[in-house]
Each structure stands twice: as structure tokens, then as C-alpha cells.
Amino acid sequence: MTERTELLSDRPGAEQLTVWLVSLVHNREYGALAQLRRTRPTDTHIRAGWFGPSEHREVFEKVAFLFGVYHQGRPVPSYGVGSLGAAARRIGDGTGRGPDNPGAQRLLASLVASRRVPWRHLQHAITRLRSCEQDPPSWSQLTDDLTRWHDRKARIAYGWSVDFHTPAPRSRNGTNNQTMWKDAST
Numbered sequence: 001m002t003e004r005t006e007l008l009s010d011r012p013g014a015e016q017l018t019v020w021l022v023s024l025v026h027n028r029e030y031g032a033l034a035q036l037r038r039t040r041p042t043d044t045h046i047r048a049g050w051f052g053p054s055e056h057r058e059v060f061e062k063v064a065f066l067f068g069v070y071h072q073g074r075p076v077p078s079y080g081v082g083s084l085g086a087a088a089r090r091i092g093d094g095t096g097r098g099p100d101n102p103g104a105q106r107l108l109a110s111l112v113a114s115r116r117v118p119w120r121h122l123q124h125a126i127t128r129l130r131s132c133e134q135d136p137p138s139w140s141q142l143t144d145d146l147t148r149w150h151d152r153k154a155r156i157a158y159g160w161s162v163d164f165h166t167p168a169p170r171s172r173n174g175t176n177n178q179t180m181w182k183d184a185s186t
Contacts, residue, residue, distance in 0.1 A: 014143035017051040017060055018079060021067045021139060025077035036068025056147045062119055063143045066126045070136045080138040083145065084111065085163030088125055090134035099165055104128075108164050112157035117149050 024032050035044035041061065048064030049057035071077065081087070088108045092101035099105060107128065110121045129136050148154040 013052045013056075013060070014140040014147075017048060017063065017143055018139040020051065021048070021064060022077040022079060025071050025074065028075075033068050033071060036064050037072060039065075052143075052147070059117070059143060059146045062117075062122075063139060063146065066122060066142070067136075067139055069123060070126050070130050072130075078136055079140075080136040080142070082138060083141055083160055083163045084122070084125065084137040085160030087129055087135065087137035088160070088164050089166075091125070091128045091132055093132070104164075108161065112161050114157075117146055 023029075024036075032044045035042040036048070038045075045061040045064060049061040052060035085108065088104055088111070089098035091104040091107065092098060095101070097104065107121065107125055111118050111125065114121065126136060145154075145156045145160075149156055
């Protein structure tokens, strides 16, 4: 067994998928990354689907597509940070981000209102994060969230909304202690 196979065998499917996807960027496998960005299934999509159980294969393939969209032309891989709701909080520009940005608000509303997995809106969210030069959501968490999208007890859309609208922590002097994001122009 190779070191890479041993590393992957100790992790659940979503984490295995993320490790494999990150390795494509790290190893400069540009052909495979280009295949991931295609909307029709390719061999690379099929390989991504193998990391999940058969009932969730499509989710794994489409998260791989979103990963490919985000990493187009990026030499450094990103594992992502937090839920999609937390990531959507980073969407915006100098006039406001997240809840303070009308475009981000509309995008999140579209994501959480869908009964089916909102693939088109997810692609738009990932594209917006990329264009704002912000970290994507955790690819592992996104995969797990989307496999549980229809589980009423999981309440994924509600969790994303809470993460999006959670106020910034307050400092001791009572003011919002918001993280400052640099625009591309600075």
C-alpha cells in the first residue's frame, strides 16, 4: 500500500475526496482539473464519485466540479473554511460583505430556499468567492452537508443561514470586532 493510499484509507469519504482534490492542484494535474470544470461527466468526475457511497456519488462528483471551478488557474490548493453560510458571509466588496451586501443576501436566500440541492446557486456562490478572492467553504463539510440536504433533522439550509447572519463578535469596548478583508485593489 502506498503512503497516499494509507493516508486516504483512514479518513471518511468527504475527507478522502478533499485530500485527493487538493493533491490534483498540488501535483499540478491540470488536465484532471480541467476535466472537473466540464459540465458533462468525465473520467475525473467518476473517480471523484468513487470516494462516496453509491447513493451519494452524484454529490461527490459535483463537489469535485465546484472545486475545479474555484481552483481554475490557482497554483495553491485550498481545503476551505467553515460552512457555505460562513463562506457566503465573505462575499462582497468595499461597500459590504455578507449580510451587509444585497447580492450576498440574495444568493444565500436562493441557496437556502431550494428543496433540491441548489447546484446552480452553489456554482454561483463558489464563483463569487473566487472573484472576491475569499476562501471557499470547507470542501469536506460541503460534501457532508449536501449528502444530508434532504435530512430534515440535519437542517442544513437553516445552519447555513445561521452561519451567514451570525453577528461579528463584540470587543470589550462594545463595538463589533469585524475581520477586515482586503479588496483586490489594496
